[in-house]
Amino acid sequence: MKITGFGPKKLKDSVVYIVFIGIFLLFSVILFDRGFLTSGNLLNIARQSAMIAIMSVGMTFVLCTAEIDLSFGAVVALSAITSALAMRATGSILLSVLAGLASGLLVGAINGIFVAWVGIPSFLVTLGTTGIVSGVARWVSRLQSIPIDNDLYIFLFGSGDIGPIPILFFWTIFIAIVGSVVLKKTAFGRKVLATGGNKISALYSGIKTDRIKFSVMVINSLLAALAGILYTGRLHGARYTLGENEVMVVIAAVIIGGTSMFGGRGSVIGSVIGALIMGILNNGLILMGLSVDQQLIFRGIIIIAAVSLTMREKKGK
């Protein structure tokens, strides 16, 4: 019988860093003369990874409770459009941001109620809300882009730089630190992990597992809404296609980051590194001069390879 699980566990947790360093070094060498290592390009990667990183923080909480959320991509679009429309209507940054977040809150609450209290698998609930939410986003935007021209909004939420550092970088760091502290250092975080680790034991320990599941669905939607607002600021406008292609990227980032799809184990920092890997990958494939279809294929292959590396653990138990 095995006595400890320390050795392999540590190795498993560090896979994400090894993959990160490996891909970074690889691209540094083969893409050196295409400017991969220039500060401009690296800051660009930080910008491109920011929203993925922020969403991956929320997804970490969801996966830790052994649930999943597929609807957050649509929430990105809905929140962006709601925020942009509110900006146009009221001219108030505060109201615009609150409107965007409120749309996320609403979707998250609907997801949460069905998952926690109606007891429908989160996969199905959020597959359903994906359709509803993206339908609403198309409908209210009439398939048009909604531009934003408020300079402060654009500066704060996406396009600004403080010194040489993009403001998106600060957003990412802020959300990552808060998320990591909440998951690791608070009673709520411990309950999230307990719920995913063994729902019955958690329940028998007096944890209200239904409330925990509700909460993580709301948190994830709220962070997706924030990402939507940041996209709006970065792109100077909102469009219903935002977030469409990010769902798989975010889930892959979280899993590569060492969070278990089966719940009970997760790392916010790992997810953020996972998101950076996705950003570097994206950037590197573009620098290599691959066409969009080729990028899609390569990205898919690399995601499967990286995820297989991190998920081997489950076998042989």
Next chain:
Amino acid sequence: MNDFAIEASEIRKGFDGVVVLDGVDFSVKQGEVHGLVGANGAGKSTLMKILNGLYQMDSGTMKVFGIQKHFNTPDQARENGIAMVYQDLSLVGTLSVTENIFLARNPYRKGLLIDDGKARQKAKSLLEMIGVDDTIHLDAKVSDISVGQQQLVEIAKALASDPKILILDEPTASLSGTEIDILFSVIRKLRDRGISIIYITHYLRDIFKICDSVTVLRDGKTVLKEKAGNTSLGDLISAMMGETSSGVSTWDRKARVESENALLVVEGLTTDAVHDASLCVYPGEIVGIAGLLGSGRTELLKALFGCDRIRAGRIEVEGKKVFIRSPSDAQDAGIALAPEDRRRQGLILDFSIEQNIVLPALKRISRGLLLDEGKSGKMADSMIAHLGVKAKNRQQTVRYLSGGNQQKVVVAKCLSSDAKILLLDDPTFGVDLHSKHEIMKIVKEFAGRGGGVVFVSSEFNEISSFCDVVYVMKKGRITGVVKEFMSEERLMQMVQ
């Protein structure tokens, strides 16, 4: 021609140096129903797993219909005509009766496809054989038929491989009275067709209703082998118990002080599985619940802890009426449960010892919004020392602890929730003797400080020697209260 279906002699089997079967002799005549009884850990299930090819014996000989055999896999056992119906049914609820009967091996094919017509025919003839073809519909979904009918389908499934020897493990535990009568008539029919049946049960009275002969195991040895007609309930019980009531230190029993300040009062508690149960726990008292598997003892504790929905009845804690709808309500009322299945219900296996222990006490180890690592570590370390959990340190993952140490962590969890009332569901099951003592010592100390304990155990010597008051449960009801000392033999008789 030999008239024994099975002759096993001098069977020995050990696990990691622990001897489980110590030279067991066991023989079953052709065409008889043979009862197999013994306390938990006596070796019944190990012996059956050897017959069934799941385990291999270390030494000994086994003859099946007079020919020496040694099975390496369940398939080999099946080819030799041995089939087993396990205690927890292995049916798939969403499939039909026919589909379930041929779940593992469906011999009826039309090319690549299953020949449903033939399968149905054969399923029908199996149900006819046991005489239930008019009550169980072949196309009914298994989840739609009663537990008793499921048990019969399980038997039909076992019969599909045309066995000569059928092993039934605790088949009546979850059945009602009429369902048991039907089961018995089915067993008699099978016997009359020449099938030998090994019938394992804790319900000793059933032995006299259905079995032709009986074997009693104790501590891995055969202690009694007799025709059922030549023995009695008392003989069986004393054979099972032996002279030594092994293990648990006795405890100075106090006369019950029925002050008005009861810690826990339960009146008329009714759930789906418990009917009109009333009981009372006073401070400093250990109250035992004696009952067999399926008696409702586990369900009673689950109801008190808010796991099962309460349909009627009132619960008072320290004189105040409480409403318990969830485990978190129960915890707020000062009740903690050490559940029956520590791995599935008690622990989060991939959490560390510390994380498990402090789980019910997160509020108390928080400072502001954050968890206080110092407080958490202190609480865990003191519990680990208090209960004598053997581990490298508090960070060790509980998955890799021994059963006894895992159980200690479960008890530590209960204590850390600051409860006044401890519900313990078979806390010594599958736990080594030393850990047993340590757990019991802690429970005593808890009661000594004025706490109340409700104690369920499948080991009646523990209830007998350990509890101040014993409630007897049968079929979801409390059927007796014992306030004076009672030997485990007496208890054993009362629960039958």
